[in-house]
Amino acid sequence: MKGLKPVKTRRTSEGILEQIKTLIIEGQLAPGDKLLTERELSERLQVSRASVREALSALNLAGILEIKHGEGIFIKRPEPNAVIEPLVFILLLEKDKVQNILEVRKALEVEAAGLAAERCPPELLRELEQIIEEMEATLPQGEGEKAAQLDLRFHLTLAQASCNPLISSLMNTIQEIIGQTLRITRALWLSATAGTTQRLFEEHREIYLAVAARDKFRAREIMYQHLWKVEVELARLLKHA
Amino acid sequence: MKGLKPVKTRRTSEGILEQIKTLIIEGQLAPGDKLLTERELSERLQVSRASVREALSALNLAGILEIKHGEGIFIKRPEPNAVIEPLVFILLLEKDKVQNILEVRKALEVEAAGLAAERCPPELLRELEQIIEEMEATLPQGEGEKAAQLDLRFHLTLAQASCNPLISSLMNTIQEIIGQTLRITRALWLSATAGTTQRLFEEHREIYLAVAARDKFRAREIMYQHLWKVEVELARLLKHA
DNA sequence: GCTTAAAGAGTGGTCATACCACCAGATTAC
DNA sequence: GTAATCTGGTGGTATGACCACTCTTTAAGC
Missing domain, CATH: 1.20.120.530 (GntR ligand-binding domain-like)
Structure with a gap:
């Protein structure tokens, strides 16, 4: 059946980063906005901080997030x-x-x-x-x-x-x-x-x-x-x- | 000075994933190859397993690695x-x-x-x-x-x-x-x-x-x-x- | 009263440990 | 000889502790 994709989100960190991306795509988070803190995400999503960090690390590499030590996590403007x-x-x-x-x-x-x-x-x-x-x-x-x-x-x-x-x-x-x-x-x-x-x-x-x-x-x-x-x-x- | 980029690798996980990418680019790791286990990487690189997992998670999202629960971590063939x-x-x-x-x-x-x-x-x-x-x-x-x-x-x-x-x-x-x-x-x-x-x-x-x-x-x-x-x-x- | 330094709180970063779940190969039983 | 079970090794997640950075607040000194 064309258009259907295998369900591939199975790791906790994948579920987390998909939710964050969806918030960005839907406009609920815009470039420059500050994301919730690691501890807040961990609490809200009922997952460990390590899983949250894995997701954030992946989004950081993908250029979607900008993580500032001691300050917070910010949504990046998409760029080439x-x-x-x-x-x-x-x-x-x-x-x-x-x-x-x-x-x-x-x-x-x-x-x-x-x-x-x-x-x-x-x-x-x-x-x-x-x-x-x-x-x-x-x-x-x-x-x-x-x-x-x-x-x-x-x-x-x-x-x-x-x-x-x-x-x-x-x-x-x-x-x-x-x-x-x-x-x-x-x-x-x-x-x-x-x-x-x-x-x-x-x-x-x-x-x-x-x-x-x-x-x-x-x-x-x-x-x-x-x-x-x-x-x-x-x-x-x-x-x- | 053109060509110089700010040194941005500063997180442990970034250093790990850069090394893995370099091994792949230099041909020491090829698609289909199995990467060292998480515990081996942790030992060799003298970092925690959590840091290793952050790096691997990022490379997984980037489509470079394929991680199989209970089996191992494999280098993926690059695709569009x-x-x-x-x-x-x-x-x-x-x-x-x-x-x-x-x-x-x-x-x-x-x-x-x-x-x-x-x-x-x-x-x-x-x-x-x-x-x-x-x-x-x-x-x-x-x-x-x-x-x-x-x-x-x-x-x-x-x-x-x-x-x-x-x-x-x-x-x-x-x-x-x-x-x-x-x-x-x-x-x-x-x-x-x-x-x-x-x-x-x-x-x-x-x-x-x-x-x-x-x-x-x-x-x-x-x-x-x-x-x-x-x-x-x-x-x-x-x-x- | 103003300036500067220190303290405090909140943030991200890393680590160690424990335990769970999956997988493949080896071993045992039939 | 084959199937079931066991074992060891793998990735996955959680918890708690502590470090390092940043910003804000407070206190001390002038």
Whole structure:
């Protein structure tokens, strides 16, 4: 029967943390709020303090709670970091699955490009223009730290210009994961992209111009082609690494 | 200084779980392996069993360990589901922002359609074909439970056909969240989609045909148009709800 | 009367011990 | 030879004690 899941909550600590999560999801606890103390939870739930601590420890690792020694336990504002750590852990163990995360990134970036073309506020459009100008100014220097920084700035600003905070958060998360886990030495990457700086710049500029022209289909198409080429190149590098 | 993070490991249980994770990342512990017992860990690490249990509880929630009462503690094979739970939590907290979730779904579905056109295995292509046939057979019945089930099956099978387990898992999750959180009564939805069943069917069929023809750009384009219309319609409904 | 230091209360953190419940393997009985 | 029982080892939970941190209150000194 689809939709039914095996009953898996069986440890006392699991029951405790499910209740706490439910309170948060239902809005009865909001970020910044203080949770009951360990002793109060223990009393209310009729369980030992050790079981309560196990549940709180798990929620702490999951980034849901912030525990302050001598002060109390506070609800954390959910942030991408809560998703990053498990993802990084998986990617560290299954490095060949980087391709999967790159495809998710491509999906989100193409959508962001289209939405940015629809919604980009003027100040972010100016910021994109400025990034493109800086990219052009650094062309004679070839690849380097500066070019990489500008590339990242461009993509993250575009995600922000989508005016969808979920996409923006996911993009921030994914870019950080990719940055942390790709096992490509800088020299290898730089040698691989040698001669393509001009092309990358032109593609970035075309994305910007499509966004500026409010042409969402063109923005999507160019971003798709741009990232498809990047994926192909990275797949080639990974195969020979 | 970029790359440096505040030293945050300070609780005994945090130190324990970091060591266990390091053993796994370095390959000294592999999925399926049995971890030392709680009492052994307590002895080796010179900490109490309660601290060990706190660490293990956290790793259990994170999907890294599998704890079997009376048997032992085993290393789990990492799976995308470990990522899903924190992501689901974030999505559930921002469920009021359904529009944002729908845009993330559109991004993933369009990418899945393109990848499915490239990679769809024959058995899934046959399954898609069968779903399309069942859709055609139920057309005279109009909207209903059957049509909704077929719609969901179509989209989830397409996600599976992308051969990207991350996309597939995310899609499963997002569909479930959308199903849980959309504040649209069934009657309202059915009345809103009255007269569009034929169009929805035709769009699904065109997506299938594009996938069958291995035309990834067309698959992407039709999926994009399909979901864009759904989003527009839902936005209209939400505004009047 | 104001400032500073100490005390107190409440909080989270860790530990030791005891006992329960589950599981797999070994042993015994038929 | 097979099934039932026993045993030892495992995870699960509880209780109580004490430590360390933080904030508030109170008292002492100027």
